[in-house]
Amino acid sequence: MRFKDANHLFRLAAVFAAGILIFLLARGLLVPKSFGQYGHFRGDALAEIKKQPPHYAGHEACEACHSDVLEQKVKGKHIRVNCEACHGPLAKHAEDPGGTTPEKLDTAKLCVRCHEANAGKPKWFPQVVSADHSAGLACAECHKPHNPAIVAEEKTASAAPASPAGKGAKK
Amino acid sequence: MNIDRRRFLVLLPAAALAWEHVLAGTPEQASNYNTSEHWWGMLVDIEKCIGCGSCVRACQQENNVPDGYYRTWIERYRIKEVNGVETLEVDSPDGGKNGFPNDTEPGVKQFFVPKMCNHCADSPCTQVCPVGATFVSPDGVVLIDEKYCLGCRYCIQACPYGCRFLHPQKEVAQKCTLCYHRITQGLTTACCENCPTGARQLADLKNPKDPIHEFLRTHKVQVLKPHLATKAKLYYNGLDGAVR
Amino acid sequence: MYPNEIELQWSVLIVLYPFLTGLVAGAFILASMERVFRVDAVKPTYRLSLLTALAFLLVAPLPLQLHLGHPERSFEMYLTPHRSSAMAMFGFVYLWYLMAVLVLEIWLDYRKDIVLLAQSSKGLKRLFYRVLTLGSDNISPGALAVDNRVGYIVTVVGIPSAFLLHGYVGFIFGSIKANPWWSTPLMPVVFLFSAMVSGIAAVMLLYMLLTRLRKQPIDMRCVDTVARYLFYAFIIDFSLEMLDLIHRIYEADESFRSLDFMVHSKLFISQIVLQIVLGTLVPIGLLAITQLIKLPELARKRIYWLAGSLTMIGIFAMRWNVVIGGQLFSKSFLGYTTYKMGFVAKEGLLPAIVLAILPLFILWALVKLLPPWAKQEPVAISRASAAGFAD
Numbered sequence: 150m151r152f153k154d155a156n157h158l159f160r161l162a163a164v165f166a167a168g169i170l171i172f173l174l175a176r177g178l179l180v181p182k183s184f185g186q187y188g189h190f191r192g193d194a195l196a197e198i199k200k201q202p203p204h205y206a207g208h209e210a211c212e213a214c215h216s217d218v219l220e221q222k223v224k225g226k227h228i229r230v231n232c233e234a235c236h237g238p239l240a241k242h243a244e245d246p247g248g249t250t251p252e253k254l255d256t257a258k259l260c261v262r263c264h265e266a267n268a269g270k271p272k273w274f275p276q277v278v279s280a281d282h283s284a285g286l287a288c289a290e291c292h293k294p295h296n297p298a299i300v301a302e303e304k305t306a307s308a309a310p311a312s313p314a315g316k317g318a319k320k
Numbered sequence: 321m322n323i324d325r326r327r328f329l330v331l332l333p334a335a336a337l338a339w340e341h342v343l344a345g346t347p348e349q350a351s352n353y354n355t356s357e358h359w360w361g362m363l364v365d366i367e368k369c370i371g372c373g374s375c376v377r378a379c380q381q382e383n384n385v386p387d388g389y390y391r392t393w394i395e396r397y398r399i400k401e402v403n404g405v406e407t408l409e410v411d412s413p414d415g416g417k418n419g420f421p422n423d424t425e426p427g428v429k430q431f432f433v434p435k436m437c438n439h440c441a442d443s444p445c446t447q448v449c450p451v452g453a454t455f456v457s458p459d460g461v462v463l464i465d466e467k468y469c470l471g472c473r474y475c476i477q478a479c480p481y482g483c484r485f486l487h488p489q490k491e492v493a494q495k496c497t498l499c500y501h502r503i504t505q506g507l508t509t510a511c512c513e514n515c516p517t518g519a520r521q522l523a524d525l526k527n528p529k530d531p532i533h534e535f536l537r538t539h540k541v542q543v544l545k546p547h548l549a550t551k552a553k554l555y556y557n558g559l560d561g562a563v564r
Numbered sequence: 565m566y567p568n569e570i571e572l573q574w575s576v577l578i579v580l581y582p583f584l585t586g587l588v589a590g591a592f593i594l595a596s597m598e599r600v601f602r603v604d605a606v607k608p609t610y611r612l613s614l615l616t617a618l619a620f621l622l623v624a625p626l627p628l629q630l631h632l633g634h635p636e637r638s639f640e641m642y643l644t645p646h647r648s649s650a651m652a653m654f655g656f657v658y659l660w661y662l663m664a665v666l667v668l669e670i671w672l673d674y675r676k677d678i679v680l681l682a683q684s685s686k687g688l689k690r691l692f693y694r695v696l697t698l699g700s701d702n703i704s705p706g707a708l709a710v711d712n713r714v715g716y717i718v719t720v721v722g723i724p725s726a727f728l729l730h731g732y733v734g735f736i737f738g739s740i741k742a743n744p745w746w747s748t749p750l751m752p753v754v755f756l757f758s759a760m761v762s763g764i765a766a767v768m769l770l771y772m773l774l775t776r777l778r779k780q781p782i783d784m785r786c787v788d789t790v791a792r793y794l795f796y797a798f799i800i801d802f803s804l805e806m807l808d809l810i811h812r813i814y815e816a817d818e819s820f821r822s823l824d825f826m827v828h829s830k831l832f833i834s835q836i837v838l839q840i841v842l843g844t845l846v847p848i849g850l851l852a853i854t855q856l857i858k859l860p861e862l863a864r865k866r867i868y869w870l871a872g873s874l875t876m877i878g879i880f881a882m883r884w885n886v887v888i889g890g891q892l893f894s895k896s897f898l899g900y901t902t903y904k905m906g907f908v909a910k911e912g913l914l915p916a917i918v919l920a921i922l923p924l925f926i927l928w929a930l931v932k933l934l935p936p937w938a939k940q941e942p943v944a945i946s947r948a949s950a951a952g953f954a955d
Contacts (some may be wrong), residue, residue, distance in 0.1 A: 157700035190455035194465035270428035450652035471633015480742035482566030491633030
């Protein structure tokens with residue numbers, strides 16, 4: 150095999166080599182700089198994901214200002230229900246309390262989301278058939294949402310089952 | 321890259337975030353989040369789930385999840401057994417977002433199973449991504465780099481739990497991020513924050529003082545599809561054998 | 565169904581893609597029959613097989629690009645390929661097969677023709693051929709002997725490369741443990757043999773068609789041999805598919821009931837009727853008849869046309885059943901969904917049809933630019949000249 154006869158193969162090899170070179174150059178330019186920092190991914194992605202602004206402030210943010218509500222809640226079962234579970238996402242309000250006013254909630258629709266009777270719910274969970282339970286009254290007519298247990302007044306003459314003035318006030 | 325430079329680079333985004341808080345006048349909220357100190361998981365307690373759908377709604381609000389797709393959802397299992405023969409019915413109307421209709425048929429075992437990304441330590445979805453757009457973070461959260469994803473949908477096929485989907489507008493893969501933007505700031509996930517019964521709780525498996533971590537050590541828990549050896553970190557307490 | 569499973573992820577375009585790469589692999593294997601295994605009878609189809617493979621290989625990435633959410637980012641597979649992902653490795657296997665096998669082999673085999681054409685043509689065509697010569701016009705016997713030797717090596721390397729090109733598609737499905745319809749070690753092998761079946765059938769049909777169009781007599785010795793190899797490949801392919809089926813029925817693991825119901829209901833037409841009966845059993849039967857009974861030439865031609873066409877339908881149905889079938893059932897084994905295929909949509913039937921026909925246009929252009937056979941009078945001449953290999 151003479152060199153002259155294989156000349157075209159060398160030309161082809163040169164074309165291939167040029168192609169590979171261009172590829173390597175492009176790769177050096179185009180691969181994101183933070184790629185491979187922590188693993189086979191763009192390291193900057195972690196920071197970008199962390200930057201997503203939360204819509205829920207978290208109950209601690211609420212309790213920082215609304216400690217009076219917290220005082221009520223610790224007395225009852227709803228202590229385990231966080232504020233925004235009922236009040237909705239309020240990070241904006243936590244950041245700018247004066248600027249945004251959270252919506253007033255309609256207990257006629259709100260409470261049944263959890264407390265409507267359903268055979269799938271665990272038996273220990275308080276649930277009612279709302280149609281039979283309150284004769285059409287909204288839940289807040291009798292229950293205080295932040296401390297929902299209805300405690301009968303002792304010793305006093307007041308007939309109101311749960312006066313707004315004081316929950317379970319005992320004399 | 322030596323360890324110090326790595327630590328510095330990990331701390332850098334946290335420091336930037338901290339500075340934002342300083343500028344906003346709330347420096348006490350600035351976090352010094354160190355990924356190597358955390359290994360995230362979650363506990364779901366079937367005995368406590370009431371199927372109210374608060375978690376699904378909260379996740380949708382927190383993460384702008386498009387309608388018809390779910391980063392988390394609830395399934396209702398209704399198991400009827402007659403003379404040893406079981407019939408099973410599973411439904412998830414709108415992902416359980418608005419709760420479930422009542423089924424009062426007697427003799428049916430019913431319960432709710434919340435589902436989400438299992439944040440597998442040996443995740444089959446990150447294994448198949450052709451470009452490294454989805455990955456397991458150093459603190460154990462499976463995340464998606466939306467700027468890098470091609471939308472090939474291979475990861476969606478590879479997930480045994482059905483927790484991924486393609487965002488209809490962004491055309492990239494999406495799934496539960498364990499609210500990474502929240503847990504790295506000391507908050508809990510949106511679903512855990514909003515669960516009224518504490519059926520969903522975040523767990524830090526590297527923190528020996530984490531009460532959920534303690535729960536996992538003292539209770540009998542399971543993961544879904546253990547035979548696939550995904551090393552899932554979503555633990556279920558009270559999981560019925562019929563759950564798929 | 566899990567709520568996110570209701571919408572199918574991979575569409576008819578992803579059915580088309582393994583069909584196209586399968587044709588590439590099959591056509592190349594037929595070409596290697598002559599080059600490496602010295603089956604002289606199929607020599608008339610040698611160059612046609614290579615051009616067919618090239619035409620389909622050029623179109624193969626297009627359904628993928630249409631499917632991607634961000635096709636503009638597809639180059640990322642070359643920049644940061646994830647080595648644990650079969651899909652990432654595709655980019656390099658494809659490039660290797662295209663450049664280092666197919667284009668190289670075509671160039672080496674056609675080089676003499678290219679040099680001659682560069683000298684004899686005019687205008688834009690002349691420029692095209694001149695570029696292809698890479699500036700070398702050495703077609704001395706010594707140079708051609710070098711080409712022949714190197715071409716032989718390229719074909720030898722090309723056979724496992726072709727296996728890799730299409731086998732990896734099978735592996736893309738076969739390695740997904742989440743999906744029991746896909747997850748089997750047999751998947752790459754089944755894909756490969758069905759690819760060979762479809763590729764050989766495609767070249768057989770194209771050869772018969774083009775020869776008719778050129779008003780030349782069909783070389784029956786060639787076509788009979790091609791049909792025989794088609795028959796052998798079919799036997800192996802069918803055996804593998806039956807093995808998978810029998811194994812599933814026998815072991816009857818948790819997924820079986822759900823899959824069995826799916827095959828009998830949603831996949832009945834595409835699997836039982838199109839793939840198994842019309843697409844496999846009937847062609848095997850027809851080809852068996854031609855192997856066992858000595859039939860006149862016209863009857864054999866008609867049988868080859870019919871068997872070849874049914875084969876193409878059957879193998880497409882097989883890809884459909886794997887890709888679409890794998891997404892119709894829930895991973896909970898408790899439900900099913902439906903595939904809503906659009907027509908004029910990004911991933912609809914119309915783009916699929918266009919992309920399926922496009923390689924034929926490209927092949928037509930390739931046949932015009934790089935004629936597989938020498939121009940000749942419609943008169944019976946020696947077989948070697950008819951095949952276009954003037955020595």
